[in-house]
Amino acid sequence: MQADKWLQPRDNGLYCIAADYYIDPTSEVANALITHGHADHAMGGHHNVVATVPTIAIMQTRYGEEMAQTVQALDYGASIKLGDPDDPVSCTFYPAGHILGSAQILLSYRGTRVVISGDYKRQPDPTCSPFEAIDCDVFITEATFALPVFKHPPIEQECEKLLHSLALFPERCHLVGVYALGKCQRMILGLRSLGYHQPIYLHGAQRRLCDLYQDHGIDLGQLTDVADVSDKSELAGQIVLAPPSALSDRWSRSLPEVRKAMASGWMQIRARAHQRQVELPLVVSDHCDWQALLTTINEINPGEVWITHGREDALLHQLTTQGVKARALSLIGYDEDATD
Amino acid sequence: MDAFSQLLQQLYFTSSNNEKSRLLRYYLANTADPDRGWAIAALAGTLKFEFFKRNAVKNLMLERVDPDLFAMSYDYVGEMSETVAHLWPDTTSNIELPGLADLIDQFRQANREQVKALLVHYLSGMTAEQRWSLLKLGTRGLRVGLSARSVKRILAEYGQVPVSEIETLWHALSPPYRELFDWLEGRADKPDITGAVTFHPVMLSHPLPDNSAERLTVSDWQVEYKYDGIRVQLVVTEQGKALYSRTGDDISESFPDVLSGVDECGVIDGELLIIHDGEIDSFNALQQRLNRKKPAKKLITQKPAGMVVYDLLTDGNQDITALSLTERRQRLEYWLSRAEARHLQLSPLLPVSNNKQLQQAYTDAAADPGVEGLMLKRKDSSYQPGRPSGQWFKWKREAQHLDAVIMYAQRGHGKRSSFYSDFTFGVWHDNTLLPIGKAYSGFTDEELKKLDNWVRRNAVGRFGPVREVKKELVVEVAFDAIHPSSRHKSGVALRFPRFHRIRWDKPASEADTLTNAKALIIT
Numbered sequence: 128m129q130a131d132k133w134l135q136p137r138d139n140g141l142y143c144i145a146a147d148y149y150i151d152p153t154s155e156v157a158n159a160l161i162t163h164g165h166a167d168h169a170m171g172g173h174h175n176v177v178a179t180v181p182t183i184a185i186m187q188t189r190y191g192e193e194m195a196q197t198v199q200a201l202d203y204g205a206s207i208k209l210g211d212p213d214d215p216v217s218c219t220f221y222p223a224g225h226i227l228g229s230a231q232i233l234l235s236y237r238g239t240r241v242v243i244s245g246d247y248k249r250q251p252d253p254t255c256s257p258f259e260a261i262d263c264d265v266f267i268t269e270a271t272f273a274l275p276v277f278k279h280p281p282i283e284q285e286c287e288k289l290l291h292s293l294a295l296f297p298e299r300c301h302l303v304g305v306y307a308l309g310k311c312q313r314m315i316l317g318l319r320s321l322g323y324h325q326p327i328y329l330h331g332a333q334r335r336l337c338d339l340y341q342d343h344g345i346d347l348g349q350l351t352d353v354a355d356v357s358d359k360s361e362l363a364g365q366i367v368l369a370p371p372s373a374l375s376d377r378w379s380r381s382l383p384e385v386r387k388a389m390a391s392g393w394m395q396i397r398a399r400a401h402q403r404q405v406e407l408p409l410v411v412s413d414h415c416d417w418q419a420l421l422t423t424i425n426e427i428n429p430g431e432v433w434i435t436h437g438r439e440d441a442l443l444h445q446l447t448t449q450g451v452k453a454r455a456l457s458l459i460g461y462d463e464d465a466t467d
Numbered sequence: 468m469d470a471f472s473q474l475l476q477q478l479y480f481t482s483s484n485n486e487k488s489r490l491l492r493y494y495l496a497n498t499a500d501p502d503r504g505w506a507i508a509a510l511a512g513t514l515k516f517e518f519f520k521r522n523a524v525k526n527l528m529l530e531r532v533d534p535d536l537f538a539m540s541y542d543y544v545g546e547m548s549e550t551v552a553h554l555w556p557d558t559t560s561n562i563e564l565p566g567l568a569d570l571i572d573q574f575r576q577a578n579r580e581q582v583k584a585l586l587v588h589y590l591s592g593m594t595a596e597q598r599w600s601l602l603k604l605g606t607r608g609l610r611v612g613l614s615a616r617s618v619k620r621i622l623a624e625y626g627q628v629p630v631s632e633i634e635t636l637w638h639a640l641s642p643p644y645r646e647l648f649d650w651l652e653g654r655a656d657k658p659d660i661t662g663a664v665t666f667h668p669v670m671l672s673h674p675l676p677d678n679s680a681e682r683l684t685v686s687d688w689q690v691e692y693k694y695d696g697i698r699v700q701l702v703v704t705e706q707g708k709a710l711y712s713r714t715g716d717d718i719s720e721s722f723p724d725v726l727s728g729v730d731e732c733g734v735i736d737g738e739l740l741i742i743h744d745g746e747i748d749s750f751n752a753l754q755q756r757l758n759r760k761k762p763a764k765k766l767i768t769q770k771p772a773g774m775v776v777y778d779l780l781t782d783g784n785q786d787i788t789a790l791s792l793t794e795r796r797q798r799l800e801y802w803l804s805r806a807e808a809r810h811l812q813l814s815p816l817l818p819v820s821n822n823k824q825l826q827q828a829y830t831d832a833a834a835d836p837g838v839e840g841l842m843l844k845r846k847d848s849s850y851q852p853g854r855p856s857g858q859w860f861k862w863k864r865e866a867q868h869l870d871a872v873i874m875y876a877q878r879g880h881g882k883r884s885s886f887y888s889d890f891t892f893g894v895w896h897d898n899t900l901l902p903i904g905k906a907y908s909g910f911t912d913e914e915l916k917k918l919d920n921w922v923r924r925n926a927v928g929r930f931g932p933v934r935e936v937k938k939e940l941v942v943e944v945a946f947d948a949i950h951p952s953s954r955h956k957s958g959v960a961l962r963f964p965r966f967h968r969i970r971w972d973k974p975a976s977e978a979d980t981l982t983n984a985k986a987l988i989i990t
Binding site for chain 1: 479480481482532533535536539540543544545546549550553554557595599883884885
């Protein structure tokens with residue numbers, strides 16, 4: 128059965144009619160499939176949630192143990208049946224390579240296979256399982272960085288930039304804006320892989336999710352809370368990771384001679400860095416850049432591509448030019464800045 | 468070139484002015500002539516190329532990328548140099564780059580075709596950051612958060628001389644500024660510029676603070692009209708003559724009628740206007756002459772340009788900027804009587820001797836369509852380049868207001884890149900909205916975010932980079948004046964429209980009509 132007959136964009140997000148499940152709904156619903164734990168995809172308050180074990184743990188860390196009435200964990204590669212038992216929708220999770228626990232969701236109904244990839248990337252990331260290309264009729268992709276200007280450099284290069292700056296300005300505290308979930312832990316591992324084994328200092332908002340990653344077997348090395356440092360002048364020449372909102376906050380005033388950095392895919396656009404008064408932009412993204420999006424779609428070679436949020440115009444144009452059948456879903460509510 | 472590229476990157480991402488000054492002074496101290504002089508030229512906007520232009524770059528890019536993707540990328544990034552820097556196909560090997568002066572020389576020597584080849588050669592062998600720096604050179608206006616004035620201030624700090632001395636010399640010198648550095652570094656005397664036909668930096672005014680007119684001691688102030696033209700400077704020396712805009716651009720070719728018949732030496736400050744036998748025409752009339760590089764004879768006859776003169780900086784060969792305004796005014800009157808130029812007329816002094824008369828003069832000026840308000844200048848003020856405080860004030864007519872409906876939105880550039888920040892608004896006429904103007908200022912950063920979000924949620928169509936939006940949001944726009952205009956479908960044009968308030972609460976149907984708008988025209 129044609130996919131658009133049983134899977135449609137609604138005000139609350141993408142809705143599977145045949146299963147009565149929403150995927151990453153943006154307001155409270157009865158049944159939700161969650162691709163990953165970023166706040167704009169994983170809300171609290173749904174009745175019934177299906178997600179990977181780490182995603183459930185992330186949601187419980189954020190929204191409490193009662194983040195949903197019933198919770199069902201699904202491992203990568205395992206399947207469940209949803210909807211009418213006599214006419215079921217089969218649901219399988221596959222790794223998306225975006226953050227810890229991030230999943231692509233394969234929905235299969237009456238012989239049609241649809242992959243909802245959520246947010247995903249193709250660059251190596253030691254904090255999560257790598258993206259798997261799944262054969263399907265419809266591939267649903269994000270388009271956050273879908274413009275040919277976006278080229279994400281390897282994370283090592285950006286971490287080196289940070290270490291270089293640290294050597295150049297040893298008197299300055301390097302305050303790096305990173306999103307607490309995913310980017311933070313990936314940056315830490317990026318720095319560790321370059322042999323940086325000093326303690327890395329955390330803003331309070333980063334702590335719980337770092338602990339959660341460590342609980343899932345990801346060793347982040349020595350982390351110290353800024354709050355536990357009584358003499359803040361000790362932070363000169365050190366790296367402090369904080370949420371982007373804290374960069375210009377009063378909180379940062381206690382730090383010595385702050386050099387503001389930020390790790391985000393948007394940092395490639397100078398004006399974006401400037402808008403946040405960032406002195407050291409680090410281009411680190413947990414999404415695909417333009418080339419990675421095209422390579423992925425080419426590799427999967429689906430019958431059709433549906434585009435969710437981001438720069439859908441450009442991707443739609445490019446795919447149409449290549450003769451790939453594509454449409455934009457115009458889903459709203461996914462905050463393009465919140466998670467990268 | 469690489470050192471210069473690194474300097475630009477650092478300047479761009481540094482927000483503190485002191486830090487910027489330190490970076491630039493470090494560069495000047497550690498870079499040899501002529502590279503550093505060309506860097507100064509690039510930063511201060513005095514570097515020009517004949518064939519290395521924005522359009523040449525764009526065309527080369529379009530040979531390498533789908534035009535629609537280019538347009539979408541440019542729309543998103545908001546700046547040509549950066550768009551091209553990212554879009555240009557990467558090659559694996561970076562090339563050895565020449566010094567800045569050498570590179571600039573190559574571009575200046577090259578003809579149109581050779582410039583293209585040079586661009587392809589360098590762009591293909593550079594990193595994205597270097598590409599950005601190279602393209603910035605060619606497109607003028609580096610926009611790294613350092614104004615031409617700041618560059619001069621930093622040069623003054625570098626040489627420990629007063630910035631006014633740099634200002635005075637500046638327009639008589641040219642890149643790579645060897646004689647300037649020789650002087651700043653104590654190896655030579657200050658360059659002698661007597662008699663050179665050169666722009667002198669102008670003195671600017673502040674807006675008169677609200678409710679301060681009644682507290683002025685009127686006898687200390689010279690009161691004149693504020694004209695609705697453009698500020699210009701006429702320079703006549705034994706070596707030649709020229710007309711400059713207030714930013715120092717030579718606009719002599721556009722206004723040969725202003726220069727003709729003036730041979731009396733001096734530097735004259737005044738307002739450029741269309742003047743028919745002593746009668747001043749509207750700004751609209753002047754607009755037909757602006758941006759015409761070489762106007763046709765017919766246009767010159769129909770719209771003859773002239774000047775209302777109000778200050779004298781150099782009398783003959785003598786610099787008189789240190790004299791008081793009252794003394795300069797006497798010199799100006801005498802200069803004008805010697806010049807005998809019919810198209811130059813003196814800005815009359817308004818006979819005001821007390822605060823009540825001052826208020827009345829302001830009220831009269833506000834009702835006069837030919838002027839924008841009053842100028843108040845301290846009689847004892849010397850002529851100081853820049854905007855010294857407490858010396859000159861402009862007292863403009865109160866802004867007028869209309870409730871208009873947002874119709875289209877476009878993304879901004881520079882620091883507003885990616886935000887929808889340029890808005891076209893309209894008023895009602897026969898149950899449809901007619902656009903009457905565009906505004907991109909007057910809102911706070913917080914409001915800009917809300918507006919941007921509103922546009923994204925309420926877009927109904929697109930025309931290239933322009934988004935059409937639902938006709939639902941009312942803004943109270945403020946503007947200096949409204950004039951009849953045949954160039955706009957609505958038949959009116961606004962002077963300096965900006966947002967006054969966003970009326971999230973007001974239904975679009977209650978916005979103003981074209982009839983309301985036309986009623987505000989002062990005749």
